[in-house]
Each structure stands twice: as structure tokens, then as C-alpha cells.
Amino acid sequence: MRINSILARIVLFVGAFLVPALGFARYEDEKADSAKSAAEPVKTEKKAEGFNPGEMIIEHISDNHQWHIYGKLAIPLPCIVKTDKGFECFSSGNFRNHETHELQPYEGKNYTYALKEGKIVVWDKVADAENETATKTLLDVSITKNVVTLFIVVGLMFLIFFNVAKTYKKRVGQTTKGMQSVFEPFIMFVRDDIAKTSIGKNYERYMPYLLTVFFFIWISNMLGLVPFFPGGANFTGNITITLALALLTFVITLISAKKNYWRHIFAMPGVPIGVLVILTPIEIFGMFLKPMVLMIRLFANITAGHIIALSFYALIFIFAKGGESMGAGLGVSVASVAFCVFMMFLELLVAFIQAYVFTLLSAIYFGSAVEEHHHEEHSDSPAAVAAH
Amino acid sequence: MQLVMPDTGLLIWMMITFLIVLILLKKFAWKPILTMIKEREDSIDSALKSAERAKEEMRSLQSDNEKILAQARHERDQMMKEARDMKDNIVGEAKGKAKEEADKILASAREAIQNEKMAAITELKNQVALLSVDIAEKILKRELSDENKQRDLIGDLLKDTKLN
Structure with a gap:
């Protein structure tokens, strides 16, 4: 069972990196490769009485007390x-x-x-x-697999952004260079397109949080797509991680909320009392729903990506029927790898979009919390919630 | 179900780590980065503005130059005109004076001629008178040698003379 999960990862690795690299010219080689991968579980399968894809997938996307590397090799945590x-x-x-x-x-x-x-x-x-x-x-x-991933992500962030900050200090009044050039457009993107437009004039206070959240989610998502050791953990697809992020957004929203925000929840201006009786509970519910949606959206998107990739590889083993119908397994493996390559590209996009959406919605919530006068706050939030 | 159940241990790790990251990045990364970006933007802004100002100055300088040039041209024209006028004046005056002088010379010449002529005429008149007297004397001397003729003459003279 566990070996299958490892094998799935190996196939994922082989598929994601060999197929685009070798192209269709090496189609035969790839088939042989898949055949080899598909042939291996034959021995273990007989012992492990059947392949359970659901179990394999759930185990892969859950947190773990050890980190599998290859075969029986695993890092105990x-x-x-x-x-x-x-x-x-x-x-x-x-x-x-x-x-x-x-x-x-x-x-x-x-x-x-x-x-x-x-x-x-x-x-x-x-x-x-x-x-x-x-x-x-x-x-x-x-220190579970996800905690280790957390440390890796944090380490990467420190490495990247301390370096970028150093370059900024060194190159005052000069053009961007190296890593600085890579990350400046994204920093500007968060500042100009997310913070400035959603929060308004007091956006600077929220910039550190928005930048940290944006890059944290993005780097984590990208790391989750790497199919071998330092990556591959379903980190941002873990509800605890998204809960923590959504909780922080919620707390910051509440801390920075002005009178206007509370008035819109408890006594919507311009609404008759009879309607308020219905509207206020909905608004109070909505206040908690917003971070809940943030949490579930990120969790579901990233988990779904992992499940889809794993399901495609599980198909190979299902069709191979533990080695009884190797031909079917072989045939399916070609399609599976092709689909997974496609999914990988899609997931690269999703990794960015989810980071963007989380940051943008957080910024919109902060914006509605600090808003002084009333204009279109209501058309804002439901539309944004429905955005994804 | 386990998939959607938050794990307390992981939540603790995540919260602590994320907050530390947030604080450290805020202090050592985001603050300097955002300040530098802002400073650079401001400096670019001010550089653009000053360039615009310089352009404006150049434009005004250029128009000033043109104005000065036009003025100079105008002044030159005026000076030329004045000079021409002055020349004309001088020439005209000189001409007038010359004419006057010439007229004066002419007039004096004419006067001199007139005088000479008058003198000559007077002289001629005197000579003619003298000659006539001489001739008359000679004629009379010859005529009056005869008595009769003397009487005739006296008679003629008396006839012409009217007593008034």
C-alpha cells in the first residue's frame, strides 16, 4: 500500500519530468518506463491483497509522522x-x-x-x-510532514526576501537586479492591484500581512507541486494551515474594524427595522462565513489538485489489476501521464490564482473594515465571495 | 473526516511560525523593500517632473530668444531707417545749401554782368554822344558855310520848337 503511494510518486516524477523533456519521439522508451513501474507492484500487490486507491490518496494528502523518500526509505520525524x-x-x-x-x-x-x-x-x-x-x-x-514543509517554506521565504531586501538596500536609486527583478513585479502587484484598490488610503498598514500571506501561499502551493522530497506535501491543502491563515485574516479584520463596519452588520443604514430582524443574523453569519470560505476554498483547490493527480496514477494500477492485465495498465499509463502533465500546468496556474484570491479577499475584507463612508460595500463582498 | 478536522498541534506550529515570519519579514524585508520602492518611485516622479520643468524652461528660453531676436531685428530695421532718413536729410540739406549757394553765385554773377553791361552801355552811350557831337560839329561846320542854309536851319528849328 505504502509502496504504491511511493510508486505513484515515482511515476508522477517520471511523468512530469521525462514526458515533456523527451517528447513524443521517445514514446517507446516511456512506455517501457511505465511498464517497469507497473510491473513492480505485482509482487507487493499479491501480498497486500489488492490495491486500494482511496486509501492511497487519503494517506498521501494527509499529514504524516514520517516523510517517505523512496521505497522503504523514509525520514522518521x-x-x-x-x-x-x-x-x-x-x-x-x-x-x-x-x-x-x-x-x-x-x-x-x-x-x-x-x-x-x-x-x-x-x-x-x-x-x-x-x-x-x-x-x-x-x-x-x-514535527509532522506538514510542520517540516512549513519550516521549508519559511526558510525559502527568509532566503528569498532577506536577499531581495539586501539587494534593495545595496542598489538604492538603481535598476532592479537578479532576484529583485523577479519578485518586484509581484510585490508591486500585491501593492497596486490588491492592496491599493481594495483597501484604499490606509493600505500601507496591511502590506506586510498581505505580502507575507501571498508569498507564503504561493510558495507553499508551488512546493506542493514538486513531486519529490522537499515538496509534494499537501501543505496548503491541509485544513489546519488554511484555518490558521483565515483566522489571521478574520482577527485582523475585527481589530481594524471601524464603527461603519459594525453598523453595517448590526444596523444596516437605510433598512427598515422589520427587514433588519432578518438581515442582521445573516450579516452576523456572513461575518464568520467570509473567513470560513477563505479557508475552504484554498484547502479544497489544493487538495483537489493532489487528488486528481493521484487518481490518474491510481487508474494505472486499477487497470493493471495487480499485474493480470498489463496491457490495459500500460495503455492507461500513457493517458494518465498525459493528463497529469496537463494537470501540472493547470496546477501551476491554480497555485498562483489561489494565492492571489486569498490575498485579494483578505484585502477586500480589510477594506470593508476600515471603510469610513458607505458606498457599495454590499455589492462588493458577495460578488467577491462568489468569485471562485 | 480526518481530512477536514483541524489538528491542534499543527495549528500551534503554524500560528507561532507564521507570526514569527510575519514579524521578521515585516521588519527586515517588507519595510525596507516597500520604503525603497516608494523612494525610487518618488525619485522617478520628481526626476520626471524636473525634466518637464526643464523642458518648460527651455521652451520659455527659446521663446525669449525669439523675442530678443525679433526685437533686435526690429531695432536694426529702425536704425537702418533712421540712418536712411538721416542720410536723406543730410543729402537734401546739402543739396539745398548747394542750390542756394549756386543761386547766390548766379545772382551775383548776373548782377555783375548787369553792372558791366550798364557800364558798357553808358560808355557806349558817351562814345556815341561824343561821336555824334563830333559828326554833328563837322556836318554843321560844312553846312553853315553858306548863309542861306543857315537861315533855313534856324527856321526849321524854330518851327519844331513850340513855346510852352
Whole structure:
């Protein structure tokens, strides 16, 4: 099962990089390649009693306590758990048997832990079952795959933007150069087309947040498209990440909200009291709905991209029927790779668009929060929510 | 279901990390970058404005130059005209004076001629008178040698003379 997910990634890698590079002239080679990839699961499949694409896909897009590289090679990530007995830190490699790679409970300092559906639970050794009362007190703050991705994204952002800032300081009054030339158009784009137009005269206060969010989402999305080690995690397709971002937008909106914003929610000017009774609950609901939509849109778009790519590769194994009908698997593999290449280009676009949409909507919400006089605030927000 | 359930651990990591990133980037990246972009924009703006101003100045300078040139041309024309007038005046005056002088000379010449002529005429008259007297004397001397003729003459003279 796990090996299939790895294989899917290998095929993704081969597909996404070899096919465009070699072109159709090397069609035969590619077929042989796919055949090799398709041939491998034959051995494992028989042991693992059938290929379950749903399970494979869900496992790939979920967070994980280890990071698969290739085959049985995986980076174990540190587990940090807090229970009623205090913090405990150990490697996730402890959950696997070194020879068989089968899951096993780990006897920690305070409790015995085990992985259940990818989550750390407190294990009752005697009963050989989950100790549910102890699990309830457990807080898992492990460095998971997504946390590592978070650090990589942050590292990339520091690397890029400290460098860009340094170039700016060095080249005062000169033209842009190198990395600076690459990122200046995007910084200007966020400033002129997102912040200035949506927020208005006080846009400068929100620029650091908007820029950080824009580049954070964009870089994360792009990293998620890279099919091998430092990338490939379904990072911005994780609801926790999008929740955190949407929460920040919501909090900033509330903090900067002026009287006008609240009046539009609780007592829409120019609306009779009878209508207000209906309208105010809707407006209050809408206040919370806006960040919710932000959260779900990014999560759904990125997750969908990962699911589509994985589904196409899963098709190969479904058609191959564990090696029984290699021809069908081979034929489908060609179409799958072609579709995935197409999807990859689409996802490159989506990566940017989602970063843009998130930033733009955040800016529009900030804009409506700081708006002083009333003009067209209502036509603004629903249209923007419906934008995607 | 697990897919749409937020994970507390990840949320904690994300919030802490993102806020640190936000603060650090704000301080060390966005602030300098945005300030520099703004400064550069301002400097480009002011450079464009000053260029526009310089152009305007050039244009006004050019029109000034033209004005000065036109004025100079006008002045030159005036001076030329004045000079021509002066020349004409001088020439005219000189001509007048010359004519006057010539007239004066002519007049005096004429007068002199007249005088000479008068003198000559007077002289001639005197000579003629003298000659006539001489001739008359000689004629009389011859005529009056005869008595009769003396009487005739006296008679003629008396006839012509009327007593008044």
C-alpha cells in the first residue's frame, strides 16, 4: 500500500519530468518506463491483497509522522506529545519494526504510544488496545510532514526576501537586479492591484500581512507541486494551515474594524427595522462565513489538485489489476501521464490564482473594515465571495 | 473526516511560525523593500517632473530668444531707417545749401554782368554822344558855310520848337 503511494510518486516524477523533456519521439522508451513501474507492484500487490486507491490518496494528502523518500526509505520525524504526565519526545521511527517495517507500539517514558490511523494514541499494552481516557489528555505537537514543509517554506521565504531586501538596500536609486527583478513585479502587484484598490488610503498598514500571506501561499502551493522530497506535501491543502491563515485574516479584520463596519452588520443604514430582524443574523453569519470560505476554498483547490493527480496514477494500477492485465495498465499509463502533465500546468496556474484570491479577499475584507463612508460595500463582498 | 478536522498541534506550529515570519519579514524585508520602492518611485516622479520643468524652461528660453531676436531685428530695421532718413536729410540739406549757394553765385554773377553791361552801355552811350557831337560839329561846320542854309536851319528849328 505504502509502496504504491511511493510508486505513484515515482511515476508522477517520471511523468512530469521525462514526458515533456523527451517528447513524443521517445514514446517507446516511456512506455517501457511505465511498464517497469507497473510491473513492480505485482509482487507487493499479491501480498497486500489488492490495491486500494482511496486509501492511497487519503494517506498521501494527509499529514504524516514520517516523510517517505523512496521505497522503504523514509525520514522518521520527531514526535512531541504532551500528556497529563508531561512532555515526551521521541522519533517516529520507533513506531516501525526495523526489519519488517510493520507498525508497532512504542514504549515511552510516561506511556506506551501507538499509531492509529496516522495519529498518535496512548496504548494499553496489557489490553493491546487504545487507552482512550489517556488519549483524551494527549496533545500531539509533533514535527509532522506538514510542520517540516512549513519550516521549508519559511526558510525559502527568509532566503528569498532577506536577499531581495539586501539587494534593495545595496542598489538604492538603481535598476532592479537578479532576484529583485523577479519578485518586484509581484510585490508591486500585491501593492497596486490588491492592496491599493481594495483597501484604499490606509493600505500601507496591511502590506506586510498581505505580502507575507501571498508569498507564503504561493510558495507553499508551488512546493506542493514538486513531486519529490522537499515538496509534494499537501501543505496548503491541509485544513489546519488554511484555518490558521483565515483566522489571521478574520482577527485582523475585527481589530481594524471601524464603527461603519459594525453598523453595517448590526444596523444596516437605510433598512427598515422589520427587514433588519432578518438581515442582521445573516450579516452576523456572513461575518464568520467570509473567513470560513477563505479557508475552504484554498484547502479544497489544493487538495483537489493532489487528488486528481493521484487518481490518474491510481487508474494505472486499477487497470493493471495487480499485474493480470498489463496491457490495459500500460495503455492507461500513457493517458494518465498525459493528463497529469496537463494537470501540472493547470496546477501551476491554480497555485498562483489561489494565492492571489486569498490575498485579494483578505484585502477586500480589510477594506470593508476600515471603510469610513458607505458606498457599495454590499455589492462588493458577495460578488467577491462568489468569485471562485 | 480526518481530512477536514483541524489538528491542534499543527495549528500551534503554524500560528507561532507564521507570526514569527510575519514579524521578521515585516521588519527586515517588507519595510525596507516597500520604503525603497516608494523612494525610487518618488525619485522617478520628481526626476520626471524636473525634466518637464526643464523642458518648460527651455521652451520659455527659446521663446525669449525669439523675442530678443525679433526685437533686435526690429531695432536694426529702425536704425537702418533712421540712418536712411538721416542720410536723406543730410543729402537734401546739402543739396539745398548747394542750390542756394549756386543761386547766390548766379545772382551775383548776373548782377555783375548787369553792372558791366550798364557800364558798357553808358560808355557806349558817351562814345556815341561824343561821336555824334563830333559828326554833328563837322556836318554843321560844312553846312553853315553858306548863309542861306543857315537861315533855313534856324527856321526849321524854330518851327519844331513850340513855346510852352
